[in-house]
Amino acid sequence: MNHCVSDILMAWYAGNKRALPWRDTRDPYLVWLSEVIMQQTRVNQGMDYYLRFAANFPTVFGLAAASETEVLKNWQGLGYYSRARNLHKTAKIITENYHGRFPSTSAELLKLPGIGRYTAAAIASIAFDEAVPVVDGNVIRVISRIFGITENAQTTEGYRQISGTMYELMKGLKPGDFNQAVMEFGALQCTPASPGCSSCPLMEHCFAYAGRQVDNLPVLQAKPIVSLRYFNYLVITIRDEDGEHLLLNKRTGRDIWHNLYDFPSVENDRIIDADELGKSAEARNLLGEQWVLKQVSEPFTHLLTHRKIIARFFRIRLQARTAAMMNYQIVNAMEIEKFPLPRLIEKYLQQNAPGED
Numbered sequence: 001m002n003h004c005v006s007d008i009l010m011a012w013y014a015g016n017k018r019a020l021p022w023r024d025t026r027d028p029y030l031v032w033l034s035e036v037i038m039q040q041t042r043v044n045q046g047m048d049y050y051l052r053f054a055a056n057f058p059t060v061f062g063l064a065a066a067s068e069t070e071v072l073k074n075w076q077g078l079g080y081y082s083r084a085r086n087l088h089k090t091a092k093i094i095t096e097n098y099h100g101r102f103p104s105t106s107a108e109l110l111k112l113p114g115i116g117r118y119t120a121a122a123i124a125s126i127a128f129d130e131a132v133p134v135v136d137g138n139v140i141r142v143i144s145r146i147f148g149i150t151e152n153a154q155t156t157e158g159y160r161q162i163s164g165t166m167y168e169l170m171k172g173l174k175p176g177d178f179n180q181a182v183m184e185f186g187a188l189q190c191t192p193a194s195p196g197c198s199s200c201p202l203m204e205h206c207f208a209y210a211g212r213q214v215d216n217l218p219v220l221q222a223k224p225i226v227s228l229r230y231f232n233y234l235v236i237t238i239r240d241e242d243g244e245h246l247l248l249n250k251r252t253g254r255d256i257w258h259n260l261y262d263f264p265s266v267e268n269d270r271i272i273d274a275d276e277l278g279k280s281a282e283a284r285n286l287l288g289e290q291w292v293l294k295q296v297s298e299p300f301t302h303l304l305t306h307r308k309i310i311a312r313f314f315r316i317r318l319q320a321r322t323a324a325m326m327n328y329q330i331v332n333a334m335e336i337e338k339f340p341l342p343r344l345i346e347k348y349l350q351q352n353a354p355g356e357d
């Protein structure tokens with residue numbers, strides 16, 4: 001049965017694969033870029049980022065030579081910023097320790113920052129023909145359904161069963177093509193909700209279809225609990241002889257959005273109102289006495305993987321600089337676009353351009 005399943009998957013892939021720019025290359029640098037960018041990202045959105053990175057940093061040397069701020073700026077809006085920082089770190093390691101040549105085995109690739117089992121297997125199989133299976137959400141779903149694997153794939157045993165089945169299936173085939181075939185089949189045919197079973201070439205070989213188990217497979221872990229955070233942002237503007245300025249906060253702590261820029265904030269256990277802001281010791285310390293509240297936004301809700309952030313933006317005009325401002329960057333309001341910003345801040349600025357009061 002295994003050979004039959006593999007042949008059907010490969011034939012389906014030949015006839016149905018999407019023409020994606022990274023499918024035209026076996027350059028490990030470009031394969032790596034595409035795999036890191038496309039994780040947890042829809043193809044349409046990721047495509048722009050891939051094309052931008054490939055154009056702005058066409059080689060690993062170009063990426064290594066860029067500043068971290070430049071890399072984060074190119075990544076802005078894609079989320080999961082640790083991936084961008086690791087991309088940059090790994091580019092530097094490849095140029096400095098490997099003379100710009102990627103290691104050719106998944107075991108060696110795994111030692112690099114930000115390269116986990118999935119990415120290592122994708123690069124090694126696509127760029128170097130190593131017979132190593134990729135195991136991502138699409139592969140887990142397809143293999144669990146066809147072969148009736150009921151073990152949770154996030155457990156060691158579940159992972160072993162999925163990757164073991166993939167090893168068997170890819171024997172005698174080009175590993176990179178086979179891995180991509182299964183992932184593409186999961187993305188287009190055997191989708192999470194309403195898979196195309198009635199037009200599926202594997203219908204006769206599929207455990208889940210025969211046993212009416214399609215909705216029950218794969219078996220997945222319960223979703224992690226989402227924690228809530230409340231950011232009360234102070235969007236502080238000051239006008240002086242050089243024009244309009246804005247206070248930015250570089251997030252240097254071990255927290256979300258590391259090395260990105262947002263505004264000074266009062267983090268609380270709830271969203272506060274203007275009265276509470278006036279009474280907050282943190283706000284008073286930063287603002288001093290001479291400030292005018294120009295606008296209070298409605299709460300913005302922003303979702304991250306394990307967190308929900310609710311934010312309110314208080315737009316404030318300051319008459320004079322205060323000592324506490326030294327802890328922030330004072331930037332020309334027209335230049336804010338040069339800084340890497342979290343999507344939440346970008347969304348706020350799109351609706352409330354600086355210097356409009």
Ligand code: SF4
Nearest residue numbers: 190195197200206209
């Ligand atoms: S029959 Fe349905 S569940 Fe089975 S492989 Fe095809 S699309 Fe997936």
